[in-house]
Amino acid sequence: MAEEVYRPGLEGVIATETAISFLDVEREEIVVRGYNLLDLARERTYVDVVGLLIDGRLPDDQERAVLERRLLAAAEVPAQIWEILRLLPPRMHAMDRLRTAISTLGGFDPGVERVDPEQDRESGLRIVAQAATIVANLVRVREGQQPLAPDPSRSFPANFLWMITGRDGSPAEVRVFDQALIAYSEHELPNSTFAARVIASTLADVYGALTGAVASLKGPLHGGANEAVMAMLLEAGDEEGIERWIRERLARKERIMGFGHRVYMRRMDPRAQLLKETLTRLVAERGDAEGQKLLRMCERAERLMHAEKGLYPNLDYYAAPVFYVLGIPIELYTPIFFAARTAGLVAHVVEQHAHNRLFRPRVRYTGPRGLKPA
């Protein structure tokens, strides 16, 4: 074997080439197919970003309308998926129910066994569309209610938010939700995307690769952090409470969810800054006293974590209060992360299949040798 290099957690290791995205930490820029993700969030829609990620370029107005109609037309979920979800134990974690649903969706796609970039794109758009419908209805189905069917007369984000909350969001709320979807849409090579690419590198299909990504995203060190952040804010109650809550945990050497990041390390995640601004605007416009209190708590904790640990918030930190003021049930925060990320994940599976090399690294063996079984 050539020179042995071992970096625990593959920290800093280049694991693949990609033309999809890159975190330029020095310039504080998340590059997505040449664009700054924050520019996309400020000026474009999530559907545009789906087109950019999966088809490779930003759609014009007409192309966006076609893509949006196509997504909404594909958003209906087979009735059997709801039946399977109803059979699962109600206490089962929402991400585990989602993982089961994404895995099962493959069985309803006639092209599932045809693994090539063209079919991946086709199946990928179905997943983007159907993941939103499944995620939005997870709570409703767990509670034994009928799922809300997608309404193609609404825009993609308006329909998604309506299926979640059961009421029409204001144009400002829909825009905020759309921005959050863009913020979550793609982020280079996080654990979940790496997991999807590793699975895809065996030439397994896009459903299998994305099922693995759901499993990865559930973890509190990754997507699960947004729900943990909200639990922390609610338990702490107010500004003094959050300060006490964090100091107690830091004294016990515990991690505070929503802070730190493998790549940004001791810098602010640009997406957290974007959603902080979004939250500030939304609660000010609405004169939302509870939202304003949450914002003050977040800012207080942000100052404390910087002073005590030199750590900054990541996207999950400000996404949590944004979802809360939009009236989204907390158990759907991580599933929504996945639904938004389907666009990026599909792009990575397409790319992996198009330029495949099986992932199969080696180990540094630390176990015994020479033992005799008898």
Ligand SMILES: CC(=O)SCCNC(=O)CCNC(=O)[C@H](O)C(C)(C)COP(=O)(O)OP(=O)(O)OC[C@H]1O[C@@H](n2cnc3c(N)ncnc32)[C@H](O)[C@@H]1OP(=O)(O)O
């Ligand atoms: C959208 C996303 O998925 S973003 C990630 C969401 N996850 C979270 O918010 C979970 C909380 N954060 C963390 O656990 C970490 O920061 C991670 C997992 C995101 C990144 O971890 P790593 O790159 O492995 O950083 P690592 O564990 O080496 O941390 C470096 C130091 O900072 C500390 N640290 C890192 N994050 C935190 C945190 N959130 N709270 C307290 N201390 C922390 C570590 O304890 C460690 O301290 P030490 O050197 O004294 O031991």
Ligand SMILES: O=C([O-])CC(=O)C(=O)O
């Ligand atoms: O990049 C990471 O490691 C995690 C993250 O922020 C994301 O997936 O959005």
